[in-house]
Amino acid sequence: MRELQLPLAGVCRCGQIAIRVTRLPLLTSACHCAGCQKMSSSAYSLTSTFPVEGFEVLEGEPVIGGLHGTDVHHYFCGHCMSWMFTRPAGMDWFVNVRPTMFADTGWFRPFIETYTSQMLPFAQTGAMKSYERFPEMTEYEGLMKEYDAWSRSRFTPR
Numbered sequence: 001m002r003e004l005q006l007p008l009a010g011v012c013r014c015g016q017i018a019i020r021v022t023r024l025p026l027l028t029s030a031c032h033c034a035g036c037q038k039m040s041s042s043a044y045s046l047t048s049t050f051p052v053e054g055f056e057v058l059e060g061e062p063v064i065g066g067l068h069g070t071d072v073h074h075y076f077c078g079h080c081m082s083w084m085f086t087r088p089a090g091m092d093w094f095v096n097v098r099p100t101m102f103a104d105t106g107w108f109r110p111f112i113e114t115y116t117s118q119m120l121p122f123a124q125t126g127a128m129k130s131y132e133r134f135p136e137m138t139e140y141e142g143l144m145k146e147y148d149a150w151s152r153s154r155f156t157p158r
């Protein structure tokens with residue numbers, strides 16, 4: 001794993017939507033839930049959570065998709081349909097970005113994995129902590145502190 005270099009630049013598969021991140025991630029995760037399996041067409045989704053003030057769409061107009069009757073807003077490129085980032089309604093201080101959009105993915109590793117209750121039997125993520133569903137909302141502050149210490153121990157000081 002390499003050190004995370006800011007800013008992080010990313011694009012969708014076709015390149016029409018460009019994003020940039022200027023803050024360090026608050027948490028990284030993999031989700032095994034059936035919804036993420038469908039949306040990612042894979043065993044699990046990957047998430048890097050950033051403070052909203054450190055995230056911007058530089059080019060293009062992402063469209064909302066992945067609708068399933070909740071207030072979670074999943075943003076896609078309307079052309080190539082890449083699932084790029086997610087903004088949970090009512091929690092507008094962070095944005096969950098799919099790390100595979102970034103040009104540099106070498107720094108990414110999921111710290112937690114969620115919904116192992118629905119995981120495919122072969123699916124391994126290398127996450128440090130596993131949850132059968134999601135952590136309790138009250139656990140996230142502590143998890144972000146643990147992630148910060150864990151990621152600093154892996155990256156050289158800035």
Ligand SMILES: [Zn+2]
Pocket residue numbers: 012013014015016017077078079080081082
């Ligand atoms: Zn695209």
Ligand SMILES: [Zn+2]
Pocket residue numbers: 031032033034035036037045115
């Ligand atoms: Zn999920």
